[in-house]
Amino acid sequence: MNDQHLYYAHTVVGLESILEREIVNAGGSIEEKLPGLIQFRWSAEVFGLFDLGVSEDIFYCLLNMDVSLGKDGLKALEAQVETCKSWEKGLEIFGQLSRRRDKRIRFRVIAQRYGGGQQYVRTVLRDRITNVIARRFPSWKAVADGGNLEFWIWQSKEKVICGLRLSDRTMRHRTYKTNSLSASLRPVVARAMVILTKPTDQDVFLDPMCGAGTLLIERGESGRYRELLGGDLSKQALLATKDNIGPRYKPIRIRQWNACNLPLDSGSVTSVACNLPFGKKIKTKEGLPDLYTRVLGEIRRVIQPYSLTVLLTSERNLLMNLLKKNNKLHIEKVLPVELLGQRAYTVVVRAI
Ligand SMILES: C[S@@+](CC[C@H](N)C(=O)[O-])C[C@H]1O[C@@H](n2cnc3c(N)ncnc32)[C@H](O)[C@@H]1O
Missing domain, CATH: 3.30.2130.30 (VC0802-like)
Known part of the structure; x- marks a missing residue:
């Protein structure tokens, strides 16, 4: 034995x-x-x-x-x-x-x-x-x-x-979270999303709505990469991301941006993970259907063909309907997860 x-x-x-x-x-x-x-x-x-x-x-x-x-x-x-x-x-x-x-x-x-x-x-x-x-x-x-x-x-x-x-x-809480936001992702969920992107050391990894930076950090912790890119509309979120990242995970670029209009070249990213606003704690002026449509369009533009995007939302029907209409993003897998008693969905999408 x-x-x-x-x-x-x-x-x-x-x-x-x-x-x-x-x-x-x-x-x-x-x-x-x-x-x-x-x-x-x-x-x-x-x-x-x-x-x-x-x-x-x-x-x-x-x-x-x-x-x-x-x-x-x-x-x-x-x-x-x-x-x-x-x-x-x-x-x-x-x-x-x-x-x-x-x-x-x-x-x-x-x-x-x-x-x-x-x-x-x-x-x-x-x-x-x-x-x-x-x-x-x-x-x-x-x-x-x-x-x-x-x-x-x-x-x-x-x-x-x-x-x-x-x-x-x-x-459970990791040691990096010195600055947390209310809609911040549980680190293990972020790590699972990163794993679903199938990381490689050639990754240019993007979180277009990075909040407190959990996904970027978990990607940084998951092995080598070429570059990490993250941004958010909110200044407070960017401050939280910068606090949590500190001097680590280089090379990394964090910017204030609108994910509906990313200042990134087409085909410049190899993997994306994003915790989309659920429309509850994080309110948006545009409304979720418009926001999701535009963000998906931008993700498809900046990601290289055949690369993976992993999205988290509670708005399963909205996201699935938009993805089904989009013939350049193919749904590979949907994984339900329980977050604070609420059902959310991790959706893995391949660009085609
Ligand atoms: C659910 S939170 C992401 C939380 C993040 N994953 C974390 O662990 O902290 C969604 C984020 O999207 C941002 N956001 C909402 N609309 C946006 C837009 N149009 N462009 C960029 N960021 C946006 C919000 O400011 C918020 O930080």
């Missing part, structure tokens, strides 16, 4: 297949795929887990079991948490990764539930498991907030997965 350990990663619901590919490409092997969660085996260097750009959090998997929906299911889970053998290895890996050397472990339990049906509420689940852990490790202190160790429970109907959180908030 080789020394492969079981981990799981959280992502945005809808991005599982992209995270799955990232894990496999990095040498991991997939055990189970659930909504927003992928369980996998990993024998490579443990720090490599934090290079998974489409993962929001990484956990060492302590338990993966089915329990009945009744109170006996909760009892069975308690028994497993109390006796399971994987704690030892999980704590060893947690110790290797944590930079802090706290004298005392202060732990908290986070219980997440998707779909109901259980005969006990989520807070009872959390509190009962907290008591079990406190019994198993008498020197540890249970806390409601903060702490230096987190035990997470993911429950969907009968399925329960528990693990030790190995990542901290910088995996």
Whole structure:
């Protein structure tokens, strides 16, 4: 038996297949795929887990079991948490990764539930498991907030997965976001969009409506390129982009522009990714149909034939209808994603 350990990663619901590919490409092997969660085996260097750009959090998997929906299911889970053998290895890996050397472990339990049906509420689940852990490790202190160790429970109907959180908030929020805007993209969604553009080191990558610069930065983080180009109508957005980018990701050009009239030569760009305004937080004078029509026209003009554009919108019908009418942009793939309880769509388009 080789020394492969079981981990799981959280992502945005809808991005599982992209995270799955990232894990496999990095040498991991997939055990189970659930909504927003992928369980996998990993024998490579443990720090490599934090290079998974489409993962929001990484956990060492302590338990993966089915329990009945009744109170006996909760009892069975308690028994497993109390006796399971994987704690030892999980704590060893947690110790290797944590930079802090706290004298005392202060732990908290986070219980997440998707779909109901259980005969006990989520807070009872959390509190009962907290008591079990406190019994198993008498020197540890249970806390409601903060702490230096987190035990997470993911429950969907009968399925329960528990693990030790190995990542901290910088995996989800990254370290570059010093200046955020209200319609700013979640970094893992931006990374997934970048992956869908199939990056190469010859890329001239464009985000015509760059907001706080998330897509540009995630492209910068994803490997070599020739140049990054970004712009936005709003001065505030450009300031945010410049703050977040800092001195990194050269060569890069950031300009104030109207994406309906890009100051770029025809055929000068090799890939585009853009989080289009959804028409909710970001209002536009022209109205979305006119804006989308004109931006698509400009993207088609500046991008080289056969290159890929990846667009994100909640306005699926509007975008699909415009693309269907446009015989120079071919829809390759549509991937729904859940963003703050709202359905959005990642649309991959090839210029022809
Ligand atoms: C949904 S936000 C993009 C968010 C960005 N991806 C991020 O993570 O911060 C859309 C952006 O489009 C910009 N915008 C709206 N109309 C525009 C136009 N005609 N030309 C350029 N930018 C425009 C807005 O100022 C806003 O920053």
